[in-house]
């Protein structure tokens with residue numbers, strides 16, 4: 001059996017930056033992280049052993065003043081900064097600069113158009129409802145932004161009002177483009193606005209704000225998947241990026257299996273009716289998958 005690890009898999013720069021900030025700040029005393037620092041349970045556990053304590057919003061409201069709280073790469077809504085300020089909590093802001101820039105763009109759009117007459121605009125986010133990054137983005141619009149996951153949910157929009165579309169950074173480019181086309185097609189079908197000449201409908205602005213750290217990995221990942229007989233995709237069960245990239249691997253090589261820990265390996269492999277000793281096995285992962293975890297999977301496989 002030949003085993004290789006995809007050299008393009010593993011932490012993106014935003015996650016690397018947040019984890020480096022946590023490790024460096026841990027040397028200065030107790031440190032809390034608001035939510036899992038990364039959507040990978042194994043990496044969260046590693047940092048917890050080093051002293052990082054994961055907290056939720058309820059904990060944030062009861063922490064003693066001067067506590068130090070790290071904000072992860074996904075970013076936070078303005079309300080989090082406000083709570084921290086009220087409680088005298090020190091924020092260590094590890095929001096990914098790409099996410100920060102997107103938050104600023106959405107806030108600028110909201111501020112510029114919130115009082116538009118006669119048609120108040122709709123800010124739409126193509127993303128996963130309830131995802132930490134999406135909560136941070138919605139917060140820039142005073143929680144007025146509409147979050148949709150696919151064209152099937154377009155009935156939630158009013159096609160007689162202006163639409164400003166943005167994307168969560170880890171969504172797929174194809175999904176975003178399909179949504180843009182579906183919105184355009186619905187706009188062409190609505191009645192013209194009152195008082196406007198026939199054929200004039202609400203305005204539509206769209207901004208492809210997908211992070212190229214994720215999007216550019218797809219082609220490399222699919223090439224890697226095709227070059228192997230079996231692909232083992234290692235990712236966290238809560239990671240949307242892992243889900244997107246895993247599906248891309250399956251498209252390129254249907255013999256792809258998803259695991260979150262080396263302990264799952266034997267059971268998942270038993271579903272394949274192959275003689276492993278003659279095969280090329282590739283190991284890859286998401287932007288939230290640590291290299292050390294993929295190496296453990298490789299070691300486990302070699303020993304099997």
Ligand code: SF4
Pocket residue numbers: 012013014015073074096097098099169170211212213214287
């Ligand atoms: S995927 Fe992109 S936007 Fe998200 S944390 Fe990584 S570098 Fe930042």
